[in-house]
Amino acid sequence: MLEKILRVNALYDFYQPLLTSKQQEYLNLYYLNDFSLGEIAERCQVTRQAVYDNLKRAEGALEAFEKKLGLLRKYQARLSLISELRKQAGRLSVEEHQKLNSVLDKLENLD
Amino acid sequence: MLEKILRVNALYDFYQPLLTSKQQEYLNLYYLNDFSLGEIAERCQVTRQAVYDNLKRAEGALEAFEKKLGLLRKYQARLSLISELRKQAGRLSVEEHQKLNSVLDKLENLD
Incomplete structure (x- = not known):
């Protein structure tokens, strides 16, 4: 339930x-x-x-x-790709990491 | 027209x-x-x-x-953020750049 x-x-x-x-x-x-x-x-x-x-x-x-x-399905697929990008960003310099993350936040909050 | x-x-x-x-x-x-x-x-x-x-x-x-x-509006906003991420990725090493771009391609092709 x-x-x-x-x-x-x-x-x-x-x-x-x-x-x-x-x-x-x-x-x-x-x-x-x-x-x-x-x-x-x-x-x-x-x-x-x-x-x-x-x-x-x-x-x-x-x-x-x-x-x-398929909006829910696409949303979930998007979240999973964004999480992959965050992982990749985590391996970069602090400055690059922060820049990428701030755009990724905007992307995640669009839905 | x-x-x-x-x-x-x-x-x-x-x-x-x-x-x-x-x-x-x-x-x-x-x-x-x-x-x-x-x-x-x-x-x-x-x-x-x-x-x-x-x-x-x-x-x-x-x-x-x-x-x-608002699916078209959100799609256009997403494209613009993805393009911003591509610009940022362009300043990284070739290897990091390629890795990020391959996930960004998937993200762009979801819609």
């Missing part, structure tokens, strides 16, 4: 703007704020089943976006 | 999978294969106006995706 939560959270970071506001609300409450299905149902005045169905649809939408655009 | 063509092409590279198959077809014919509106209309057996409206909608959809996800 933890793995699922981490994946949904990671996908949500990339694709949140493409979801409907209701999908965003339910995912926020369930995955980021740890509400139960029943609590979300009460708060949104819908049935527990409706919350469940909407959450499933939202998770499906996130996976569908990832299949189409 | 050239600027417009280049921008639509660049956005299309990033967001093509999110468009409908009809939007993809019209954009492909008009921007990538230089068909006229009339030629597309004839080929797809619809009116010239329908082609025009669909192209406008598709262009609007591309800009809306870019506003939400």
